[in-house]
Amino acid sequence: MPAQTQMIDRRESSVRKLLAGLFESVDKALGDALLCIRHHDIQLAQTIIDGDAEINKLYHRTEEECVAVIARMQPMARDLRELIADMQIASELERIGDYAANVASNVQQMKASPPEEIAKAVGHLGELCRQMLASVWKAYRDHDRQWAREAAEVDNQVDDTEQDIIRQVFDWQSKHPDDFMISTHTLWITHSFERIGDRATNIAERVVYIATNKTEDLN
Secondary structure (H helix, E strand, O other), X not given: OOHHHHHHHHHHHHHHHHHHHHHHHHHHHHHHHHHHHHHOOHHHHHHHHHHHHHHHHHHHHHHHHHHHHHHHHOOOHHHHHHHHHHHHHHHXXXXXXXXXXXXXXXXXXXXXXXXXHHHHHHHHHHHHHHHHHHHHHHHHHHXXXXXXXXXXXXXXXXXXXXXXXXXXXXXXXXXXHHHHHHHHHHHHHHHHHHHHXXXXXXXXXXXXXXXXXXXXXXX
C-alpha cells in the first residue's frame, strides 16, 4: 500500500474516532435530558447545559481534522466524499447536542412538571428520537444504506407523536389557564425532540450518500 494511502487511512481513522466520541457525548446528553424531564431534575439540566461546550469543542476538532486531511492529503473521490459527509454528520450531531441543551433549559424554567400523561408522552418521544439516533449511527458504522433508510422512516412516527402531544397540551391548557408557562415549555421541549428526529434523518441521508454517491431525500 502506498505511503500516501496509508497516511490517509490513519487520518480517516482519527476522524472516525473523533466522530464516535462526539456521538457518545451527544447520546449521553440526550439520555440525561430524558432523565431530567422524568424527574424534573434542575441540577442535571444544568450539567447538560454546561456540557454543551465540550460537545462544541469535539465538533470543531472533528471538523478541523476533516479539513486537514482534505487540504494536505488530496484524497481520491470516495475518500473525499466520506470526509465531506463526516463533516456534515458532525454538524448534525452538534445541533442535536444543542437541542438536548434546549430541553434542559426548558426543564429549568418550568415551575413544575406537566401532568403525568403528557410527561410520559414527551418521554416516549424523546426515547424514540434517541433510538432513531442510535440506529442511524449503526448505519454509519456499518455503511448500511438500507438500515439508514429504515431508521429515517421512524421520523414519520416522531412527527405523529409530536402532533399528538400538541393536542394533549392544548386540551390540558384549556382546563388549566393559569399554567400557561408549563404548557409553553412542554411544547418547546416537544419541538426540540422533533428537530432531533429531523437531524437524525439528515445523518441517514449522509450515510446513503457515502454508500451510493447519490443524495436521497429521506424525509
